[in-house]
Amino acid sequence: MVAEDVLDLDGSGIGCLEHSHRGEVFDQVLSQTESLTRNVLNVPSDYSVLFLQGGATQQFGLIPMNFSGTGLSAHTNTGVWTTKAIRAAEQFGPISIVFDGADDRFRHLPDPTNLQIPEEASYFHTCANNTVMGTQWKTLPSPPASVPHVCDMSSEIGSRVLDWNSLDMLYAGCQKNLGVAGTVLLIIKNDLLHRSKAPNPFNYQEHASAGSRLNTPPTFGIVVLRRMLEWIQEHGGVKNMALRAEKRAQLLYDAIESTQGYWQPHASHACRSVMNVTWHGPNPEAEFQFLHQANELGFSGLKGHRSVGGLRASVYNAADEVACQKLAELIQTSSRSCK
Template identity: 40%
Template structure:
């Protein structure tokens, strides 16, 4: 029986990527070594590193005004690095709170400098993205947003509503799933383990005028130092970047970001349609206008029925649907590597489960 997965992260990788990596496991391009055995200063790895950087630039149409960095520490390190590098004395960092990860980013930044909550969706238990009624002021160092919220299954439906001169975005869970105008952002960061590849590497896209030298910062925490050294200041996560490069190549071969966006819309609709047609048997967590195309969250009437749902899912070969403990229920994470066929199989199972247990 085929097994399908809706892992929240790390997610599954495209099968084509895994096959390529398997074929090159003990002999990368006839060198007799795995790529992670190569020196990060050598030509073999340097080619992979530069390919990944250029591919991301092409896929996202990143302008010459911005640089691409490959760093470590996940998005969680970026919660600290962003204010360390961008929050100047006398300025305030503003945060849009839309879920657990934006809360963590705000709390981390508050340890470093002055921070304020610009807007918040906490009063709706993060079911709805808040109204964007905040206006930038001269005291702002930057405005930080989280584009998609994996735990609650919400997403900013229109990123064009933000017009801040120094807009910072955590796009860890929906990067490459829809087209954006990179020029609108001062900085974008994304942990790789959702849409870019495996855990271990974080992509940072930063406007070059923000790459200031700061002698008070440890070198390892300085965007300026990492950019100056082409993300090779210290030994990079070689294998993670190698796989990231293969994932980016896969996205290109599939048709690029436009194709990923079209697929994401179809995949999400396949599951949301079942929820909406269930007459309340399946209860979506996120409000209609804030629904995520990456993480679909829903619950059932009681915990016993939810456990039965999980049990029968696994018998049917469907895994990874258990929701986050703070929300409960279920979460179908349908990142770029999850095929439409998997979503169709889940939708069919959901209809059959309702027919079996619905009143």
């Protein structure tokens, strides 16, 4: 469908890369994509949906630019991306780190009910799934009612049912589960949106008032996002995506555990990600040999992030169970052949 859109968008005779972002055809694309977003993610009516340029890292600066007040912002430091978000927030005011997993190499997450989040915080920031470390909040923290919860959901959006009672704003780079790089989906409660105070073109309220067209939006990315949301809807919705994710991840974790310690997961059991499965071998040579075997079978991208090392399988919505089963078999057999 996307290939067709590039050549002929919705029967207009003109491809999506050529259409004006202010023309009638793209008006319909935006309207349909917002409607699909609301339906697929069950977005409440008192939230606004924005489609922005860039990526999630860009939001690390825009969030404090818009919402840092005279007080501090609160953060959980659960990996690479939250570390970057904290560094960005420090440029705009004082911060409070209510959990820091650095000393444990970010292997675990805290009990979300035990976090001491300051009631005077201007906002509370989390990252739902940590791609590099392979950890994931199974239940998102809920800050005090006076503190807006802002969550980076780049690597799990569209793969879990959302509890909007615990979210005031989420943002996600679409390249993992919802499309292509360069597009950000941002969903924000209107009460928080109205507090935006950054100058143009960085002000969220201004983007909302302009219908995500304060400047030229990422038109191609929005077209792809529309098709991905349709695909999720056609395949059982987010509930089914969550079940698929759990099943794929469990295949891999069971395979790792079956090697009796030869391969070892990086993340603690209670917070293992269903999007990014991370593990280590007994030595770098065994990991190198595994990567070589995986490459021969057609797998790629299994080398762990440079800050962690080891191995990582990213099993986003597009991954199928058959591929995960084959990878699980490789994990089991390689524990014998790599010794």
